[in-house]
Amino acid sequence: MKATNDLEWDMPIVLVGLMGAGKSAIGRRLAQRLDLNFIDADTEIESKFGKTVSYIFEHYGEAEFRKQERCIIRQLLHRPPHVMASGGGAFIDPETRHLIRQNSLSIWLRASLDVLHGRVQSRDDRPLLRSGEPRSILAALIGERYPIYALADVVVDSIDGPHDEVVNKVVWAISNHRRLRGLPEGG
Numbered sequence: 805m806k807a808t809n810d811l812e813w814d815m816p817i818v819l820v821g822l823m824g825a826g827k828s829a830i831g832r833r834l835a836q837r838l839d840l841n842f843i844d845a846d847t848e849i850e851s852k853f854g855k856t857v858s859y860i861f862e863h864y865g866e867a868e869f870r871k872q873e874r875c876i877i878r879q880l881l882h883r884p885p886h887v888m889a890s891g892g893g894a895f896i897d898p899e900t901r902h903l904i905r906q907n908s909l910s911i912w913l914r915a916s917l918d919v920l921h922g923r924v925q926s927r928d929d930r931p932l933l934r935s936g937e938p939r940s941i942l943a944a945l946i947g948e949r950y951p952i953y954a955l956a957d958v959v960v961d962s963i964d965g966p967h968d969e970v971v972n973k974v975v976w977a978i979s980n981h982r983r984l985r986g987l988p989e990g991g
């Protein structure tokens with residue numbers, strides 16, 4: 805597929821990171837820029853089960869949710885090249901992380917605590933934030949998860965600013981990653 809910036813891609817691109825990092829917002833714009841389809845893994849899970857992520861967490865537990873998430877991500881990774889926003893905990897699960905790393909280019913959208921908190925504080929659809937003070941929970945998640953997210957193929961800082969600025973950084977990072985791996989930038 806030919807993108808408007810002459811960057812072709814032959815595998816899925818999976819965005820990973822904490823809730824509020826911009827995986828869906830950046831992912832939609834990145835997919836448009838690269839002329840690829842966009843898939844939100846959480847939306848796919850909700851569609852398959854007819855229940856929200858919050859409902860699945862609350863009624864079946866996180867372990868069951870992660871099992872179902874892994875199954876759906878496995879299926880999604882076998883579709884033609886696309887951009888996927890994964891759930892915040894998907895890459896933390898060792899089996900799901902292995903699937904993502906083997907079948908896609910993983911991009912960690914890294915964001916500061918202030919950016920994350922600012923983006924999620926007015927939303928009540930984040931199951932992990934319901935058990936206490938959101939800023940403290942996010943800080944703890946940063947401590948636990950950032951070393952694992954750092955295993956992604958590419959790291960791009962998600963800033964509090966125009967989404968297109970972050971998309972530009974992602975496109976540059978993809979091109980740079982391909983160049984460093986000795987792959988042609990245009991294919």
